[in-house]
Amino acid sequence: MLHIEGLRKAYGDVVALRGVDLDVAPGEIVSLLGPNGAGKTTLVSIVAGLRRTDAGIVEVDGIDARERSVEVRRRIGLAPQDLGIYPVVSVRRNLLLFGRLVGLGQRELRSRIEEVAEALGITGLLDRQGGTLSGGQKRRLHTAIALLNRPPLLLLDEATTGADVETRAQILELVRGLAADGSAVLYSTHYLQEVEDLSASVVLLDEGRVIARGGVKELIAAHADPVVELTFDGEVPPVAASGGATVEGRRLRLATTDPASTLTAVLPQLPPGSLDSVEIVRPSLEAVYLALTGRRYQEADQEAEHVSPS
Amino acid sequence: MSPRASAAIIRHEFRVMFSDPSTLVFLLFMPLLMVALMRQLFAGALAAEGFPGANGSEFAVPGMAVAFAAFSVSYAGFTFFRDHGWGTWDRLRAAPLSSVELIAGKVVPTVAVTVAQLALLFLLGGPLFGFRVAGSVFAIGLVVVVLALSLSAFGMAVTALARTMQQLNAIGTVGGFGMAMLGGAWVPVSAMPGWAQAVAPAMPTYWAMKAFRAVVLDGGGVPDVVVPVLVMAGFGVAFTLLAAAKFRLEDSKAYYG
Ligand SMILES: Nc1ncnc2c1ncn2[C@@H]1O[C@H](COP(=O)(O)OP(=O)(O)OP(=O)(O)O)[C@@H](O)[C@H]1O
Ligand SMILES: [Mg+2]
Numbered sequence: 031m032l033h034i035e036g037l038r039k040a041y042g043d044v045v046a047l048r049g050v051d052l053d054v055a056p057g058e059i060v061s062l063l064g065p066n067g068a069g070k071t072t073l074v075s076i077v078a079g080l081r082r083t084d085a086g087i088v089e090v091d092g093i094d095a096r097e098r099s100v101e102v103r104r105r106i107g108l109a110p111q112d113l114g115i116y117p118v119v120s121v122r123r124n125l126l127l128f129g130r131l132v133g134l135g136q137r138e139l140r141s142r143i144e145e146v147a148e149a150l151g152i153t154g155l156l157d158r159q160g161g162t163l164s165g166g167q168k169r170r171l172h173t174a175i176a177l178l179n180r181p182p183l184l185l186l187d188e189a190t191t192g193a194d195v196e197t198r199a200q201i202l203e204l205v206r207g208l209a210a211d212g213s214a215v216l217y218s219t220h221y222l223q224e225v226e227d228l229s230a231s232v233v234l235l236d237e238g239r240v241i242a243r244g245g246v247k248e249l250i251a252a253h254a255d256p257v258v259e260l261t262f263d264g265e266v267p268p269v270a271a272s273g274g275a276t277v278e279g280r281r282l283r284l285a286t287t288d289p290a291s292t293l294t295a296v297l298p299q300l301p302p303g304s305l306d307s308v309e310i311v312r313p314s315l316e317a318v319y320l321a322l323t324g325r326r327y328q329e330a331d332q333e334a335e336h337v338s339p340s
Numbered sequence: 341m342s343p344r345a346s347a348a349i350i351r352h353e354f355r356v357m358f359s360d361p362s363t364l365v366f367l368l369f370m371p372l373l374m375v376a377l378m379r380q381l382f383a384g385a386l387a388a389e390g391f392p393g394a395n396g397s398e399f400a401v402p403g404m405a406v407a408f409a410a411f412s413v414s415y416a417g418f419t420f421f422r423d424h425g426w427g428t429w430d431r432l433r434a435a436p437l438s439s440v441e442l443i444a445g446k447v448v449p450t451v452a453v454t455v456a457q458l459a460l461l462f463l464l465g466g467p468l469f470g471f472r473v474a475g476s477v478f479a480i481g482l483v484v485v486v487l488a489l490s491l492s493a494f495g496m497a498v499t500a501l502a503r504t505m506q507q508l509n510a511i512g513t514v515g516g517f518g519m520a521m522l523g524g525a526w527v528p529v530s531a532m533p534g535w536a537q538a539v540a541p542a543m544p545t546y547w548a549m550k551a552f553r554a555v556v557l558d559g560g561g562v563p564d565v566v567v568p569v570l571v572m573a574g575f576g577v578a579f580t581l582l583a584a585a586k587f588r589l590e591d592s593k594a595y596y597g
Contacts, residue, residue, distance in 0.1 A: 075430075078434045079433070079434065080430055080433055080434060080590060081590055082590070100436050100437065100438055101436070103434060103435065103436040104436040106434070108431075108434045110427065110430050110431065110434070112427045112430075113427050114426065114427030114428045114429075114430060114431040115426070115427070115428065116352075116356065116426060116428055117426060118356055118359040118360065119352075119355055119356060119359060123352070123355065127348060127349070127352045128431065128435060130344070130345070130348035131345055131348055131349075131432070131435035131436070131437060132435060132436060133344070133345075133436065175431065179436075
């Protein structure tokens with residue numbers, strides 16, 4: 031449904047995408063992961079026709095997104111990262127406008143509004159002004175707008191930002207349902223747990239490049255051993271350890287297949303009182319990220335409003 | 341292209357506009373107040389020019405109509421900045437409509453507001469201030485529409501050039517006010533200093549005032565406004581070309597710089 035090849039994009043001197051290849055098949059959920067500034071929003075915006083490309087191919091349903099932008103947009107539902115709703119008109123009016131813009135006729139539009147409102151739990155809010163909604167309610171409306179045209183390709187850019195547990199669960203459920211009905215979904219997020227919950231395939235973007243892709247399980251198996259992470263009060267003391275050891279600031283990381291015996295081996299070597307804390311990072315997407323970039327996801331992502339809870 | 345998408349945006353724009361009518365009210369009622377205050381001043385001036393029966397509204401009504409229509413140029417830009425501020429600009433752009441349909445949807449309401457503003461002043465001028473048109477009312481209508489188009493094109497050019505709301509306000513207000521002032525909407529051109537008289541014809545507002553005068557005071561008809569209308573249309577085309585050359589749909593517009 032979505033085919034991207036060799037996609038490049040720079041904003042002046044800032045290179046946002048350095049040759050990205052990406053495919054999303056009908057019924058597939060691909061989650062786009064990567065730290066702040068990795069290029070996720072740029073990628074999604076280009077697909078939706080909001081930004082020009084410098085080079086590369088972008089096709090939706092076999093249609094060139096640059097040449098036949100309107101036809102491509104007809105097949106896309108986009109919920110941008112930044113909220114986009116009209117605060118001064120009602121929720122229903124918001125949906126009516128965007129429903130008309132995707133070409134729905136009066137009767138169809140009315141029933142479609144009921145459906146998307148139902149799916150996102152905003153039926154009771156239809157007559158409220160957009161601006162009077164809570165943050166999470168606004169996010170639901172914002173996402174609902176993207177669904178009006180039953181998009182064969184759904185682009186969700188951090189759709190669960192600011193959402194509570196229930197809203198998040200609802201949005202994930204919705205995404206799964208849409209994919210089951212055959213939509214292709216490109217889902218950018220900072221919550222690694224969500225990706226595991228969606229059992230989506232992963233595309234990991236870093237500094238405008240795809241650094242890994244595949245199913246969650248395969249990626250973990252291929253890239254991630256558990257990591258023992260020791261944080262010290264002062265400088266990291268010299269430690270003899272088998273396997274990979276990396277030092278970053280006051281932190282020592284030991285990749286190992288057997289965290290318990292690694293710890294038993296290392297702890298006696300440490301000067302008394304030097305150790306501040308110990309953590310075992312279980313293999314998860316986070317460990318994959320760490321293995322590939324040498325950085326913890328949260329650190330790469332320090333400026334994110336919402337840090338991955340996993 | 342189909343007009344359906346534009347129509348949907350136009351309807352929506354009006355709804356948004358009327359959700360906070362304070363600006364509209366200001367643009368409609370301030371000129372009425374100004375006419376009431378300034379009319380007497382111009383009665384004498386017109387008498388001296390050979391219109392002894394004039395009550396001053398013959399100048400004040402068209403003058404204030406043009407002056408406040410020129411103020412409203414930043415309103416055209418404001419409707420764009422508003423969408424950027426709400427994050428809805430990208431949503432509109434992501435919808436399956438062409439950029440022409442989108443721009444038309446945004447511009448038509450502004451033109452309509454300017455036409456309504458001008459028309460209302462002319463219509464209320466009679467009952468409120470004894471304003472009478474000696475010539476063709478149709479010619480007045482023609483001038484009103486072409487002036488509104490030309491000012492909206494100016495508004496679009498300013499919008500295209502302004503990156504922040506402050507710039508829009510600065511260029512829009514100063515440009516609009518200056519254009520009205522120098523065009524002879526506040527003070528008759530004949531009463532302006534020589535240098536100002538020299539630059540006046542460079543303002544579209546000058547041609548609007550000239551046309552209104554020809555119809556209202558001199559009893560003219562459509563043939564008497566053809567030249568001013570063509571000049572205003574020329575300004576409109578020039579502003580439109582400038583706007584088209586400088587406007588980038590993907591440019592971001594900020595409230596603050
Ligand atoms: N309009 C712009 N002008 C200049 N640079 C930009 C612009 N938009 C994005 N960038 C830069 O392009 C790079 C990629 O940004 P992008 O928004 O695509 O990242 P992201 O992966 O979505 O990040 P986040 O997780 O913070 O949303 C960053 O370095 C960013 O600073
Ligand atoms: Mg982003």
